[in-house]
Amino acid sequence: MTSQANCPSCSTPLPPDSPEGLCPSCLIRKGMAQTQRAGEPQSGWTPPDAQKLAEYFPELDNIDLIGRGGMGAVYRVRQTALDRVVALKILPPQLAADPGFAQRFAREAQAMARLNHPHIVTLYESGQRQELFFFIMEYIDGANLRHVIDSGGVSPREAMAIIPQICEALQFAHDNGIVHRDIKPENILLDHQGRVKIADFGLARITGGDVPQHATAMVMGTPYYMAPEQVNSPQAVDHRADIYSLGVVFYQLLTGELPIGKFDPPSRKVVIDLRLDEVVLRTLEKEPARRYQHASDVKTRVETIAASPALQDHPGMILGILLVAQRNGKVKVCPGGIFRMIFTLITVYIAATAITSMFVSLADARYDLLILFFFLCGVIFRAIRLRADQLLDMDAKPQQYPKQSLLTGWRALFRLARVRREDKSVVWPRLIQLIAYSLGVVIVYIAAVRIYFGILGVWTGPFLELLTTIGMLAGIPLGYILASRFWDLPAALPEPPHTAQPAPQVNSPIVDRPDSPAPRPQSNGESSAPSAHQTAGHGMESDLKHGG
Amino acid sequence: MCDSITRSPQHHFATTRWTVVLAAGGDPAAPQTRDALSSLAQTYWYPLYSFIRHQGCPAQDAEDLTQEFIAKLIEKQYLADVDPAKGRFRSFLLASLRHFLSNQRDHDRAAKRGGHNKLIALDQLDAEARYRLEPSTEMTPERLFDRRWALALLDRVLQRLRDDYVRSGRAKVYEALKPVLQADPDVPTYAKLGKQLAMSETAIKVAVHRLRTRYRQLLRDEVAQTVAADADLDAELNDLLNCL
Numbered sequence: 113m114t115s116q117a118n119c120p121s122c123s124t125p126l127p128p129d130s131p132e133g134l135c136p137s138c139l140i141r142k143g144m145a146q147t148q149r150a151g152e153p154q155s156g157w158t159p160p161d162a163q164k165l166a167e168y169f170p171e172l173d174n175i176d177l178i179g180r181g182g183m184g185a186v187y188r189v190r191q192t193a194l195d196r197v198v199a200l201k202i203l204p205p206q207l208a209a210d211p212g213f214a215q216r217f218a219r220e221a222q223a224m225a226r227l228n229h230p231h232i233v234t235l236y237e238s239g240q241r242q243e244l245f246f247f248i249m250e251y252i253d254g255a256n257l258r259h260v261i262d263s264g265g266v267s268p269r270e271a272m273a274i275i276p277q278i279c280e281a282l283q284f285a286h287d288n289g290i291v292h293r294d295i296k297p298e299n300i301l302l303d304h305q306g307r308v309k310i311a312d313f314g315l316a317r318i319t320g321g322d323v324p325q326h327a328t329a330m331v332m333g334t335p336y337y338m339a340p341e342q343v344n345s346p347q348a349v350d351h352r353a354d355i356y357s358l359g360v361v362f363y364q365l366l367t368g369e370l371p372i373g374k375f376d377p378p379s380r381k382v383v384i385d386l387r388l389d390e391v392v393l394r395t396l397e398k399e400p401a402r403r404y405q406h407a408s409d410v411k412t413r414v415e416t417i418a419a420s421p422a423l424q425d426h427p428g429m430i431l432g433i434l435l436v437a438q439r440n441g442k443v444k445v446c447p448g449g450i451f452r453m454i455f456t457l458i459t460v461y462i463a464a465t466a467i468t469s470m471f472v473s474l475a476d477a478r479y480d481l482l483i484l485f486f487f488l489c490g491v492i493f494r495a496i497r498l499r500a501d502q503l504l505d506m507d508a509k510p511q512q513y514p515k516q517s518l519l520t521g522w523r524a525l526f527r528l529a530r531v532r533r534e535d536k537s538v539v540w541p542r543l544i545q546l547i548a549y550s551l552g553v554v555i556v557y558i559a560a561v562r563i564y565f566g567i568l569g570v571w572t573g574p575f576l577e578l579l580t581t582i583g584m585l586a587g588i589p590l591g592y593i594l595a596s597r598f599w600d601l602p603a604a605l606p607e608p609p610h611t612a613q614p615a616p617q618v619n620s621p622i623v624d625r626p627d628s629p630a631p632r633p634q635s636n637g638e639s640s641a642p643s644a645h646q647t648a649g650h651g652m653e654s655d656l657k658h659g660g
Numbered sequence: 661m662c663d664s665i666t667r668s669p670q671h672h673f674a675t676t677r678w679t680v681v682l683a684a685g686g687d688p689a690a691p692q693t694r695d696a697l698s699s700l701a702q703t704y705w706y707p708l709y710s711f712i713r714h715q716g717c718p719a720q721d722a723e724d725l726t727q728e729f730i731a732k733l734i735e736k737q738y739l740a741d742v743d744p745a746k747g748r749f750r751s752f753l754l755a756s757l758r759h760f761l762s763n764q765r766d767h768d769r770a771a772k773r774g775g776h777n778k779l780i781a782l783d784q785l786d787a788e789a790r791y792r793l794e795p796s797t798e799m800t801p802e803r804l805f806d807r808r809w810a811l812a813l814l815d816r817v818l819q820r821l822r823d824d825y826v827r828s829g830r831a832k833v834y835e836a837l838k839p840v841l842q843a844d845p846d847v848p849t850y851a852k853l854g855k856q857l858a859m860s861e862t863a864i865k866v867a868v869h870r871l872r873t874r875y876r877q878l879l880r881d882e883v884a885q886t887v888a889a890d891a892d893l894d895a896e897l898n899d900l901l902n903c904l
């Protein structure tokens with residue numbers, strides 16, 4: 113063999129006869145016994161094996177144990193008569209020793225059977241066979257969120273697609289009077305298309321997972337995901353406990369860590385939309401009253417953030433140069449692009465003339481070229497960051513792309529520089545971009561003022577001179593308005609959340625704003641407030657959700 | 661032939677091929693013994709062939725000897741010597757093969773050659789092609805036998821895995837995701853795979869998990885077929901890893 117590659121995993125040379133070109137050693141290693149995950153609840157109970165279970169359930173076959181934990185064991189089974197693969201959950205028999213158990217089981221099972229929702233695992237049947245209490249439910253051929261986290265983590269984009277689905281399920285259950293009480297990655301299943309299905313609704317209540325007198329159940333539970341009130345005053349637990357657990361899952365999806373003790377807001381750990389900090393921190397409020405009161409509120413907020421991602425690189429007017437946009441391999445003409453291109457060409461012409469006339473006496477034409485160079489750098493820089501589909505999207509839904517002014521751009525840059533103290537690599541490109549843009553704005557500003565003054569200079573006479581003076585004074589802000597109106601500027605970062613409820617115990621970069629530079633300019637006539645509230649996401653949201 | 665894959669490890673141990681053989685007490689007449697042995701031989705004939713070939717046997721003779729050995733294995737007495745308490749099929753087979761070969765030297769092989777029914781289909785050309793690819797090393801024949809055994813096992817497992825995916829119309833998914841069996845993909849890989857298979861990143865991660873779970877299950881199942889007890893499974897995997 114001439115080319116002998118190395119295994120990418122263990123970097124030993126691959127033998128020429130390696131099966132399917134894969135490293136045999138690594139393949140064997142993948143089959144070795146896995147060490148028990150730390151923190152995985154392990155009770156003394158051994159679930160019955162397939163043959164034993166078949167004695168309890170003669171109507172089932174192909175029994176296969178697929179998971180076990182403190183709360184019971186799950187089997188994949190086939191209902192022979194229906195030829196349907198389902199999941200069978202068996203509860204540990206010692207739970208049934210508790211006198212209230214049977215009653216609790218029946219009551220909760222009835223409630224769970226009402227939960228018919230696309231993001232909730234459907235319960236088909238429940239009951240008792242001798243000492244075994246069981247549930248038969250929908251079998252999800254996929255993975256749980258824990259597996260997905262372990263196999264390389266979840267991107268913020270994925271997290272923002274997953275969380276709303278969990279919210280939907282929770283809201284539906286809460287509307288039906290059911291609190292999950294044990295939301296954790298293991299209970300959040302994902303089918304083969306990546307859609308969320310929540311398992312074990314209400315199971316915690318049956319098994320007494322959050323009732324303190326069941327000391328063993330407490331230990332078996334999942335304290336990291338539990339709301340503080342679940343530990344301190346379990347009698348007072350309501351649906352907002354699920355919202356807290358959801359926040360823990362969200363935090364973990366974004367940062368890969370659990371929010372334990374005095375934790376940093378997610379944006380301190382990873383590069384994410386700063387508006388997500390507000391959502392996560394509010395779901396993690398110790399006091400239930402300070403959290404989001406409904407899972408649907410979390411969903412709405414996350415979806416609006418997901419639907420206006422354009423803040424980071426939303427296209428400007430100047431991008432009219434991109435007259436055509438490519439989508440799915442087809443070239444399409446952007447209707448708004450024609451206008452933008454004409455406008456851009458006029459602006460460039462005026463700016464170039466103004467600059468030339470301004471500097472012609474000072475020096476030679478190299479200044480013009482220099483400034484034009486900066487200007488073009490800004491344009492090109494922007495253009496290459498823009499995705500063609502965004503351009504089309506912007507034309508279709510202009511209201512979702514809020515305009516930013518020059519000052520918000522600079523302010524966002526300062527904020528970014530402060531948040532990303534360790535890693536300045538994200539700051540430099542934006543700095544160059546902003547300098548180019550600022551120069552561009554100055555050029556247009558000067559051009560506008562010069563034209564304006566030129567017009568004023570035509571007029572004569574004492575009354576008209578007064579008017580001219582007033583006009584000159586007004587001209588300066590007017591020029592700025594004109595300049596920034598038509599020069600849509602890059603926003604380095606989205607607007608900070610304008611929540612009135614910062615988390616007091618957390619030192620959030622959004623919260624300490626006294627040193628923030630100048631207030632947001634309102635000069636461009638359109639509010640540059642975050643788009644979150646005025647825009648309900650549509651296209652993006654469905655893309656994210658059903659990205660399969 | 662792959663129907664056992666839907667059963668869990670616990671379930672297997674009642675019915676693995678090797679335990680069936682052991683349970684029959686080496687009675688070669690028992691039909692389940694025959695089935696189990698020929699099925700095992702089908703998977704592991706190549707290690708036998710290459711061991712024989714490694715003894716200096718020419719290709720044609722090696723094939724005949726392999727067939728002959730398998731025929732004897734299934735029909736004759738080797739099983740009587742097995743200690744059911746600690747037997748692994750791999751060590752049993754190697755010991756029997758050596759025994760067979762040393763007996764063979766004392767006989768006139770030519771008389772018997774070709775006289776046997778071909779119980780399993782050996783692809784002669786394939787076998788020779790593979791044998792020529794073998795790295796020429798200083799390994800002992802035993803070590804080489806074990807190494808080929810491990811490779812034959814992996815071939816069989818990957819074949820079953822691929823069959824699974826092909827049967828459910830997801831051959832493309834298998835081909836694209838196969839490399840995750842040896843190394844953890846990084847984030848750009850997930851994104852690339854997502855684009856390639858037109859699946860969301862999350863769906864790709866789910867698919868990766870399913871592939872790995874299935875692979876693991878098949879590998880352990882296939883190894884379980886050749887050991888006598890649950891406890892031996894990981895020891896056998898360890899041995900196989902060491903001989904690669």
Ligand SMILES: [Zn+2]
Pocket residue numbers: 119120121122123124135136137138842
């Ligand atoms: Zn390797």
